Amino acid sequence: MPRIPEDKIDEVRASANIVHYIQQFVNLKKAGQNFKGLCPFHSEKTPSFVVSPEKQLFKCFGCGKGGNVFTFIKEYEKVPFIEAVQKAAEFAGIALPKDDGPSENTGxxxxxxxxxxxxxxxxxxxxxxxxxxxxxxxxxxxxxxxxxxxxxxxxxxxxxxxxxxxxxxxxxxxxxxxxxxxxxxxxxxxxxxxxxxxxxxxxxxxxxxxxxxxxxxxxxxxxxxxxxxxSPESPIYKKGEILYGLHQAIQSVRENGFLYIVEGYFDLLRLVEAGINNVAAVSGTAFTENQARLIRRYTKNVYIAFDGDSAGRKASVRAAQIIEKEGLSAFIVRLPDDEDPDTFILNFSTAAFEEIRKKNLSPLEFQIDAFFQENKNPPLEEKESFIENVLNQLAELPNQVKTGLYLHQLSDRLQINESLLVDQLNRFKRFRLKNKTKEEATASPKIKTHSGMYKAEAGILGLLLNGKSEIRNTILGEIGIDSFTNPNFIRLFEYLIQEYEETGGLNPGRLLDRFSEDEEMVKTITELSIAEYGDEAKFAKDCVFQLKRFQLEKRNTELAQLIKQEAASDDAVLHYQRSLMETKKQLNELTKQHRSQAF
Ligand SMILES: [Zn+2]
CATH class of the missing domain: 3.90.980.10 (DNA primase, catalytic core, N-terminal domain)
Known part of the structure; x- marks a missing residue:
């Protein structure tokens, strides 16, 4: 696939320091040997995004994303592998061989x-x-x-x-x-x-x-x-992951410090025509979290200018919730009932449009206004259910200061004691937390049921990727492909063996690039590479023992089953019983050996 020679890619990978590269986008703080920060791929309040300068890898322990500098660029800037290499090369000041023009097949x-x-x-x-x-x-x-x-x-x-x-x-x-x-x-x-x-x-x-x-x-x-x-979705186009016109808006967003989002193409074109270039359109789909994350790369402030009708108002509130959940600030540009940005600017003026924008209407104020507009003299129950709805939204906000501000506005507009609202909000928060931990506890993957096996397989592969070369050699002498059960691990081991046999060594950096199109494998390899094993020799010995033991125990179970199944045939039973005794003996020896011997 790559036309850039592999040793050149190695040079770029080694030169583009992953910590410095990521620091352009994420605020990283030193934590022991590593750096930590808030993950740019999912929303979180406490940092679980780790960058290792030593291993030149990143890994989020929240959402699982991880990889090397190329993986980061690929995921964060949504570009194909080859472009990620080019960007990293540019960052590191390395000249790459020139492109021979578009006629050549370039991937x-x-x-x-x-x-x-x-x-x-x-x-x-x-x-x-x-x-x-x-x-x-x-x-x-x-x-x-x-x-x-x-x-x-x-x-x-x-x-x-x-x-x-x-x-x-x-x-x-x-x-x-x-x-x-x-x-x-x-x-x-x-x-x-x-x-x-x-x-x-x-x-x-x-x-x-x-x-x-x-x-x-x-x-x-x-x-x-x-x-x-x-266009249908394709490898280069994913619905809900782009915003129409964002490319043309980037420069102006940087200059103005905020982005307008509108619903349709013509709303966007009208604003641009009016000299407002910091605008992107959702066009066709409901606003998504991925779009919010895309915006976060360029600005924290988003002005939602959707249609003024009731559908547009609902869509505005929904978009605002998604935007604020991602830690950005949303404001709503409230247009008259029967106008959209296109018609509003044509019927009134650009100045009138910007006048509305400058009101900095928060999504909460907007909701309160809409509530009173629809219910002139709301009965108590209506008011209560509205408050409950709003507090539930607030419970999801990552920003404490903003939550406080919103509580104040809510108390003020609805004439309700602020401390009552705070109590209620805290109750919602506790409830959410409880549910979340419950979810996390029940959502743990199958792996957990074989955790010993999984750990041992992972440990062996981790040492093959990272460990000292004498430990690698010993492991490769002891362990074969049939020792693994996890399908990703089997693929990885096969690959490692092949590379080891062909080149006499392993290059973990290259390995990630080989699998760059396979998200699961990139995750697996990063997880294995970033782990620390302490006393490598002892750890290797334990893992090899575990794998061999699991293998023998599995054989035992299989034989016991066969003996039951073949109960009618004395010959067969005898044969399996002998095998069973043999594996039991091996298992005993293995355990004895493990206790007495150093690796
Ligand atoms: Zn994450």
Missing amino acids: YFQQLYAINETACSFFEQNLWNGQYKRYLQYFIDRNLSEETIKKFRLGFAPDSYEKLLPLLKSAGHDLEEAANLGLINRSEKSQGWFDKFRFRVIFPFHNTAGRIIGFGGRKLREEQQPKYLN
């Missing part, structure tokens, strides 16, 4: 981006040259300038089954992959390919690096279905 992700780029240019060019130029008018009629249309690379897909297809063919793209990206389809009758986006205006989706990862196509004729045709 799977690049291939997909190239297909989308061909399609995007085609859609885009249709607006500016040739026979479809008149469809530019669709956007002009929406009061969008050419500058904005170009900035977002808006486009047009003609009313034809075979316009994009020949371009994909002549560019030499893999048509099966183009179909996986949702650009073309295969006809069931003729088995031929045909264009999927037809007679639609096109909104390309960029990832934060500016690559085209998918498209949304809006219908132009009433009878067309669906109204919006979106």
Whole structure:
């Protein structure tokens, strides 16, 4: 897969210090030999995210994410492996061999981006040259300038089954992959390919690096279905993990210190047209935790400017809850009932829109306003259930200061003694905590039932990855593939043996990169590599003993079962009984040996 030579990758991995790299994004504090901080991949109040300078690995003991510097970049910046290597090289100031241009096959992700780029240019060019130029008018009629249309690379897909297809063919793209990206389809009758986006205006989706990862196509004729045709999920596009227009907004978000989120493409384009560039659109899906985490990379302050109607109000509250749970601050831009940001700016003005934003309306104030708007003189029970609902939300907030502020607002607006609210909130918090610990206790994986076995297998592999070379050699002399039961461990051991036989050594850094597309394996390898084993020789001896003992005990159980099953045949029973005696003897010897001998 990589065109970068492997020794170059080794050099980058060794030079891009993982602690320094992660410190750009996470506040890390020294804790013993390691560094600790709040995990950037899940929300938490107490740090369980550990970075080891010695091993050049990170590991979160909360959500399980872990790996080397490349894994971190891959996960955090959502880029493919090769790009992660490039970013790390840039960080470490290492020059990599130059790219020979897009015509060369540069790996799977690049291939997909190239297909989308061909399609995007085609859609885009249709607006500016040739026979479809008149469809530019669709956007002009929406009061969008050419500058904005170009900035977002808006486009047009003609009313034809075979316009994009020949371009994909002549560019030499893999048509099966183009179909996986949702650009073309295969006809069931003729088995031929045909264009999927037809007679639609096109909104390309960029990832934060500016690559085209998918498209949304809006219908132009009433009878067309669906109204919006979106690209399917693919290796480069995951629904709910991107925000439309975020790529174009990043610079402005940094300058302004906050991001607007709106619902639709046209809301976003209207704001941009009005000179407000720090805006991204949710477009099509409900707002997700992944989107909140994506925003967290760029700012902590989010202004939600959804439609003013009741559906929009509900969606605003939901989005605000998700955003605040991730430790960010949400504010709501409350528009009149029948307006969305697009119509509001057109009907009123940009200044009026920013005026509303500057009110810094908290999600709680917004909810209180909405509550009184819907219930003019609320009866006591209504009030109580509203308070209960709000306090339940507050119990989930990670930020204590903000919780305090909200309690104050709630007490003030609903005329309820603040200390009563505090009592009630604490009760909710205790209840949540109890449930959470219960959940954690019952959700422990199967592994726990074989914990001894699991630990021994993990220990052996950990020592193979990390241990001194004489210990590795002894282990490899004692242990075979049949000693393992965990499927991930079996794969890993097979791989290690192969590499050991081929190269005479093991390179744990490379190992993570080999499995870089396999999240489970990356987790497993990191967990094994980051563990500390104290007296390695003694630990190795114990693990080898455990594995051998488990193996013999398993054989014992199997033989005992066979003896029962074959009770009718004296010969068979005799044979198995002999074997059983033999394994019991071996087991005794093993135990004796373990007590007396050093490893
Ligand atoms: Zn985590």
